[in-house]
Amino acid sequence: MTTTGQAAEHEPVARVLPMLTVPHLDRDFDYLVSADQSDDAQPGVRVKVRFHGRLVDAFILERRSDTDHVGKLGWLEKVVSPECVLTHDVRRLVDAVAARYAGTRADVLRLAVPPRHATVEKRPPPHLEPLTPAPVDAAGWSVYTGGERFVAALQDGRAARAIWQALPGESWPARLAEAAAVTVNSGRGVLAVVPDQRDVDRLHAAAVDRVDESRVVALSAGLGPAERYRRWLAVLRGDARLVIGTRSAVFAPVADLGLVVLWDDGDDSLAEPRAPYPHAREVAMLRAHQVRCAALIGGYARTAEAQALVVSGWAHDLTAPRQTVRARAPRVVALEDSAYAQERDPAARTARLPTMALDAARAALTRGAPVLVQVPRRGYVPALACARCRTIARCRHCTGPLSLPSRDAPGALCRWCGREDAALRCVRCGSDAVRAVVVGARRTAEELGRAFPGTTVITSGGDAVVESVPHRPAVVVATPGVEPVADEGYGAALLLDSWALLGRQDLRAAEDTLRRWMAAAALVRSRADGGLVAVVAESAIPTVQHLIRWDPVGHAEAELQSRTEVGLPPAAHIAAVDGAPLAVDALLDAADLPPQAELLGPVDLPVGARRPAGIAAEHPVNRMLVRVPRDAGLALAAALRKASAVQSARHDQEPVRVQIDPLHIG
Incomplete structure (x- = not known):
């Protein structure tokens, strides 16, 4: 019911941001605050307002004594809760992310502030004893050049920023937990962002050994609404000093933030799939810049974006000396190109498991150590083709790719719609014989079981992820990112089907391949302990050469240089504008693009890219790329943001999706 009482005596006007999805309404609106609402209606609280006759959620941004609105003001409908859930720092971050990614503040707020759970919010907060700093042994950082100075800077509360190159075999959760504990002991908060729940669990286990468990909070999408909101409130109220979470946790309202940590920034899961599609690395950088806090981006490999931060001087290198790297790294071997090698093993180039890979596995099993086998694809046979003409087998209903879910499956299964095709026949030549285009992890496990009879074969991938394996002879087949940790390290690792990773038509194919290979190879024992990595590639x-030399920095430097030469991110900013051809043209015509802007396209929407919401499946979708120099990125985003608002207000065009620096350009 609309409030009609007396207006508040002090600052009777509330400036609010309604949670509206359309770009042209991404602006502030003024409402009157009644006297009985005044105490609770403070900046940062949730309210309900009447907007065009309907009740919508909103946040109060500020209280004012006057308004620049001409006409009669409406009243705040309701103060949902007196809890100030939108802090000043998070509000600044939301504004910056919306500006960086040409999005609306409402879309960013949905990522930053979780839905309210009234029952949890009304519970009294637990009583916590004052935090007593415990000594932290950070000697593990001493093996890195500048590591001790970085830890000292955290102790002193200085805004040190580093790109950390973790050594092979390094316990990254332990090192990150040490850096976090040092910062917490200095009286400041820490925010650590990792790719997935498995990483959250590992880092949380390491953190509670060094920081009081009651002050450590883990945030992730897998928590239920009540538990997630309870933990988020603990962060908001200052009870939690160390926050660990997946990509959306980068917005967590950590009080007195002293350190932002990001692990494995090349992982695709750190890129938000919802508008405005921010990347956790970029949000973490914005946050560190705004609050002037320390930042640490780490990984076994390195992205071109991380290398660009070093080159620009925003961060410094945190790497180990080459002699230390050589001592810690396993020996890496690949297919040889010499005539002698081809004569010795003539099938090596075409075999999926050449002799050198099988020999490496046998040697490790003989020594009593497990062997890791990395396979790029999960499943049994995730892609099929005609055995006669090699035409890819596709579903007759939706044209999706057909797969074979198991050895005894009665027919092929569509990976898109789930329909089964028991009488598969090629649409081109009519043959009913099929062959595997790609072999998945389960099929690989079968093949290795026959190659090593009597040896235990363990599969990790999909819904059956294995966390760790004991030190005993076993063959562990895993997809990238879910490799189990071996108690005493793997004796060997086989990296199969390299063509499936390196052969992708993607800007980041080489970078992502090296990242996946190094993550698996880092689990293998050192060269001195007999560790061997066999990569089935020339x-x-x-990319193989950088793996052999264990030189992720050199690979990142080469990637950055090659992208700079052709004007690709991170050397430039690129906006991908997807939509119906006429709608894309209309938006770009309405945009006041920077003078340096270069239009590339249009082209068809790349294979695998999601269609913009609201466009029928039978309608064509184009992609236009807009490229500008790096210093014009904010101007490009502002122009596209304004044009989107203009087009949204007209209501005569189909929806258009704008993505700034998308991971996959196509």
């Missing part, structure tokens, strides 16, 4: 490939 040794002349540059």
